[in-house]
Amino acid sequence: MPLTAEQQAEIDQQRATPRQTLRAVSEGMEAHLYVPHPVLDHGLVRVVDYMGDDAAICQAARVSYGTGTKSVQNDEGLIRYLMRHWHSTPFEMCEVKFHVKLPVFVARQWIRHRTANVNEYSARYSILDREFYLPAPDQLAAQSAQNNQGRGEVLAGDEAQRVLDLLREDAMRSYDHYEAMLSQDGQQGLARELARMNLPANIYTQWYWKVDLHNLLHFLRLRADAHAQYEIRAYADLMCDITRxxxxxxxxxFRDYRMDAVSLSAQGAAALKRRLAGEAITQETSGMGAREWREFQAVWG
Structure with missing residues (x-):
């Protein structure tokens, strides 16, 4: 993830000029502020700004003055109660603004989360860089036989190299044509807003993504999940570390009650109770469909 000298100088200047403030400050987040964290081959995530901390959640829940802190133990207990009982509003009092550099096809997945403010780099006004996402060999996989949305076995040998060569050649050829259409050398040159249509979905774009903590956690629950596509999961995993x-x-x-928790339907809860009482339960007698039964067995054996 190469930064230009100008970009690095701007980041260094921002981190070298701390300012006195009366607002809530999270020491953990201060360490991340402005720092670009690399993702994939050319991507990045960095925190541009944030508001609030754990105490702000408790302050909002209690509608109290000052920091709202009774004690660390009391605050943690309150936060766990709020999370456990799905009281989401206090978590909306915290916000964060990320600068994200990501492939276009990942951005199209990401934008499905419509509970954020987004401002994307405009290819109508600027010329995109010649930067494309090319998967690492261990991420080149065949279509899954069980999951229409997922990957199966990793490609190997000549086939993997052939796919990588095609991805690289197609991306470079598209960008060459993009530059040729834009060029005003001996021609008028095509408008940027039209020339961009020929660019591939693995080219990198950038945006500012501002979201409150409640909706950020919802994003992370879905995108840091093992079933999420690897490329967006790489961003979500890093953002989990920042949020922690x-x-x-x-x-x-959030980790205890959302990410690592197990959810049971009414049929699943009844089947578990019957099993604990010593009854032999099958899918046919459980009231669950075949897929739900497989998921039930995966958790409870």
Whole structure:
């Protein structure tokens, strides 16, 4: 993830000029502020700004003055109660603004989360860089036989190299034509807003993505999940680390009650109770469909 000298100088200047403030400060988040964290081959995530911390969640829940902190133990207990009972509003009092550099096809998945403010780099006004996402060999996989949305076995040998060569050659050829259409050398040159249509979905774009903590956690629950596509999961995993440093009590509660929790339907709960009572349960007698039964067995054996 190469940064230009100008970009690095701007980041260095931002981090070298701290300012006195009366607002809530998270020491963990201060360490991330402005720092570009690399993702994939050319991507990045960096925190541009944030508001609030664990105490702000408790302050909002209690509608109190000052920091709202009774004690660390009391605050953690309150946050866990809020998370456990799906009281989401206090978590909306914290916000964060990310600068993200990501492939266009990942951005199209990401934008499905419509509960954020987004401002994307415009290829109508600027010329995109010649930067494309090319998967690492261990991420080149065949279509899954069980999951229409997922990957199966990793490609190997000549086939993997052939796919990588095609991806690279097609991306470079498209960008060559993009430059040729834009060029005003001996011609008028095509407008940027039209020339961009020929660019591939693995070219990198950038945006500012501002979101409150409640909706960020919802994004992370879906995109940091093992079933999410690897490329967007790489961003979500990094953002989990940042969020853990920002609001550790809230993130730990989120991990316990959302990410690592198990959800049961009414049929699943009844089947579990019957099993604990010593009854032999089958899919046919459980009231669950075949897929739900497989998921039930994966958790409960």
């Amino acid at each position: 440093d920002w609001v550790p009590a809230a993130f730990n509660a």
